[in-house]
Amino acid sequence: MRKRSFPVALAAVCALATAGVAPATQTALATQAQTPCASRPDLVSAIPFTWYAAPVEDADALEPWCRGVGAPVIAATPDVRAGAPRLEQLVIVSWNVHLAEGRLTELIGDLRGGALTNGEPVDHFVLLLQELYRRGDEVPAFGPNSRSAFAINSRNPDAPDAADYARELGLALAYVPSMRNGAQMAEDRGNAIVSTEPLTDLFAFELPFERQRRVAAGAAIAVRTEDGLQRLQLVDAHLEPLAAPSSLWLFRNPRRRQMAALLDLLQQPRFARDSVGTVLGGDFNTVQGGAREEVYRHARAWSRSLTVEDPRPTHLLGRLDYVFARLAPGWHVDTTRVTEKYGSDHHPVLARFRR
Helix, strand or coil, rough: CCCCCCHHHHHHHHHHHHCCCCCCCCCCCCCCCCCCCCCCEECCCCEEEEEECCCCCHHHHHHHHCCCCCCCEEEEECCCCCCCCEEEHHHEEEEEECCHHCCCCCCHHHHHHHCCCCCCCCCCCEEEEEEEEEEEECCCCCCCCCCCCCCCCCCCCCCCCHHHHHHHHHCEEEEEEEEEECCCCCCCEEEEEEEECCCCCEEEEEECCCCCCCCCEEEEEEEEEECCCEEEEEEEEECCCCHHHCCCCCCCCCCCHHHHHHHHHHHCCHHCCCEEEEEEEECCCCCCCCHHHHHHHHHCCCCHCHHHHHHHCCCEEHHHHHHEEECCCCCEEEECCCCCCCCCCCCCCCEEEEE
16 A cells, blocks of 8 residues: 555544544443433333443543434344345445445445355345434434534435434344534434344443544344354444544544453353354544554454455555454454445445355
8 A cells, every 4th residue: 555644644634533523441341320311221112222331430421422312223123034144145344334425225235236245146244334324303402411523414415314224224223323413413423233134132332432422333143053043243333533632632542442342342241152253343443553553453363263354445544444253163254345435435344254
């Protein structure tokens, strides 16, 4: 990859800072015990939903952000006409959709048609999406004690949102908002898992607070292996690109605590019970060094099943997007960068399983 000059890279990082900063270490893995807000229900459409807390020292900082977003959107049971797929039939795609700009329906069409897999049609897939958005009355009115990120405005005000996709795709979907998309807009944005397979064991994990509220989404699906029907665990994360303004954005890496918290979470018993393994995907915002960053090295060490990894950049700022996997012995995962961005500013990353 041709090296960018430092001024160009610095300007791009500062643009991220101004686009995302809102106006004015011990990881707690117990179920969320803070005062409930709209985005922390125990049930979503009568479906159990587990919440894991960020460190207790971050509770006061997270609460105003939580008040600015709505409840999750869940459509956990798709229109399934066949049984659980074999693990090697499943494809995982991680993609930052950039809110309304990402053409999700087009990507799904190309995936199903084989355009992303050398002509081989894909019937079974899971999409780990970051920066999906939701608009409308489910987003609460913005109050004086709420916090918001600056808005990322859509060029198309009629572009589908998370609720539209839940109704129209015929797929399972679990959308978990992280932050409000502008104080004056009835929108929030966050992570979503979209799947051809039913989603079970839904959960959310509020990451340690750095500059904005960020919530990882998780679920499980059923797959078949030579050992029978097993669960595959899925975790979708979006880490902080920049530290708080108090550290001048660039002079402290905000992702160390967040990645440590994620890897601590993955040690919980739920990730081993009747499980063939865990996939961790997302936008890890490694803007300070890509695969040279400490957070990447820790995730890569955890990801004992990742065999082939595409090193090409996934964004203007370099390689930010990854799929990691820790599977039962004998299983391997290969990843590749998708050439088309489908309207986003990120390339999707596609992962496949093999013996």
